[in-house]
Amino acid sequence: MTTGVGVASTTGVSVELNDLTRVYGSVRALDGLTLHMEPGEFIALLGPSGCGKTTALRILAGLDEATSGTVSVAGRDITGVPANKRDMGMVFQSYSLFPHLTALQNVEFGLKLRGRATKDRATRAGDMLDLVGLSEHVDKYAAEMSGGQQQRVALARALAIQPSVLLLDEPLSALDAKVRTQLRDEIRRVQLEVGTTTLFVTHDQEEALAVADRVGVMSRGRLEQLDPPAKVYADPATPFVAEFVGLNNKVPAEVVSGQARLLGTSVPTLAGSISSGAGTALLRPESVTVTADGAGTSTVRSVAFLGPISRVYVALPDGAVIDAQLPSAQARTFEPGSPVTVGVEPTTLLVVPQTS
């Protein structure tokens, strides 16, 4: 959906977070975080609660102060600049629309503060609401809109002031599943059109992988990996990333000269694996093969139908249960109790030190 006249594209700016540390008493919320964002880039910070991703965002916004480290935008050090002078647009998780103002007035808010003429800002606000698909809701109040609509207004409001950086703090977490998927695509579409450098914080890996140019996986205040989504998924740099992103089966494996031996096959290991000896391989469900075999030593436990794909849960000879992801047409042929042989597709695996 093209926007037409009135919505000028912002050429994005580069953002640099350098060695940010944030300490609260005895808690290290951020531990030396360094992150460089290219102009116009969409980066998702992904991690569990408490990993520091929201802290990093808030420090960038100016709502929180780093204990040490610097923040630069377009080459300029803004570490000491107060939040209201940073020219950044922010979308919060929920409840951030001003309840006493209509959608249009909310979007106009930043423009009003900057002294734009009444007619001028009404036009621009109207254009922004068009951009997010809410032109019929301009006169509604927050209480009269659904969660998804409110977040769209929040997005329009943040973009109306043509910020140099767009910050989103788990904007979809409070919404229904279906609305979440729709809205995340909306956000990405709008961002691509307007071209603003964007930092998106979430704990939902599907969200992060779906919309970002690069995904930064964080844990305990540190950045574990910063790569395009496909690379984060297929080539996890650390065990934490491998376990946090995507599903994993844990299968005992033996590593010999760069090859992992498990389930009767041998596959190469990823950098970051143990170099030799017994370990635990992190095997993704879609890399597991299941073949009907009368003489097979593994048994199908159950099959979960998920639409286009199904999960087949198989009990290995040693009793451990792994799950395999198969196209539903194929999975349909497996009955609970039928004997099968389990194997591994050609892929590279991460093998970590043995977990009990």
Place this chain on the structure above:
Amino acid sequence: MTRAVRACLWVLFGAFFLFPLYAMADFSTRNLIKGGRTLTAWANLFADDALYQAIITSLSLAVLTVVAMLIVLVPTMIWVRLRTPWAKGAVEFLCLLPLTIPALVIVVGLKNVYLWVTYLLGESALTLTFVYVVVVLPFAYRAIDAALSAIDLRTLAEAARSLGAGWTTTILRVVVPNIWSGILSAAFISVAVVLGEYTIASLSGFETLQVQIVAIGKSDGPTSVAASLATLLFGFVLLLALSLVTRGRRRV
């Protein structure tokens, strides 16, 4: 606002509110005849028979009022929230009304009712309980309402009912334990209100603590002031203890 300004304001407010209290403490411990300090006035709280009786009367009234208030208010509020949410505004309004109706109006309006009540229950000051329940409504309502807002009442009640609990069990064993802080808060504030109420008691001719305080004030200033201060301190200590015990339980 700078911290200095805030600190300054705190000091000003503190001085304004604490000075009269200090003056009361000072006056009640003064030996008017010989000069210097004495605790006679405070000892009179127990020694003076009429005053002591009045204290007992007021404390009993407080307890009775709290019990009656809880029995009336808690089930009603739960009911309104669950079954008739449209009535919430009306109930809230009614509960706020006693704050603004002149005590005189209450006494005058209830005069006929009271003749009937004293006929049935005798002349004791404890019949004031009925009036006092109305008087404490504004304060108690807010406390309990805040507590009810903080829990998911509907889900709790439905869960209890689906497990087979009757209404009494649901209220007593499921809801009440979860709004305990609100109930205690309502109870303690009500105690403070009852102990401080003067107008209705005096216009009705009963000998409660406040009435005694005023009566004694004519002849024995220090004791009167000591009793007033004691009442204030008692209420304050109750509420402070409560808030310290329920730390951090408030809804953010």
Place this chain on the structure above:
Amino acid sequence: MTEDGRFSLGRVQALFTETALTALGKSVLLSGSTALLGAVLGALLAWLIVSRPPSSVIRRTVISLCSVLAQFGGVALAFAFLATIGLNGVLTLWVQEFLGWNLAGSGWLYGLPGLILVYTYFQIPLMVIVFLPALEGLRSQWREAAVSLGASTWQYWREVAVPLLTPAFLASLLLLFANAFAAYATAAALVSQGSPIVPLLIRSALTSEVVLGQSGFAYALALEMIVVVALVMAAYNLLMRRTSRWLR
């Protein structure tokens, strides 16, 4: 109120005599000024309280104190003030000794200004109790959103916080007015009953209340009070309904 009905005509007429109207005027003035003073200062104190962390000891102590002082009144309160800044009050003597000023001076404590001062002693805590929930209902996201959009502290207050708090503030103001009005009415009635325990303060403020010798005037006064209070409470209700939508 059937009793009022029986007396109505004659006593209601008494309401419109000059003395009665003056008394009404004075009570409106007293209630209005203490309500305004109490509301503004109380809102300020409430803001101070809210600025402290939720589990702060000072915060809880102050709220407990306000709950108790909000219904401290009558003779005991009057006496407390006499003991502080009356002719022989603790503060009076203290200030006289150290600064040479005469605080009690012309006995202003016994006139209308004195009454106003005394009334604010319980109006401010009442305001804190009634207004605090509204202040607490101001979500931090609103402030942060405003700031990220470029608002200074002043602009945030003017464009966001004040508009959101105004209904609650006005409602609380009305409540304070009704509270003062009711208290005064009761005081007036006390005088009319010939109670021998009239506080000095109130008596002198009700100068030339000849009409108060009549019994039954109290009943008419009561009727008048009900009308005023009913109007005030209706307005209060309207305002609070608006507020609760935003701040809950």
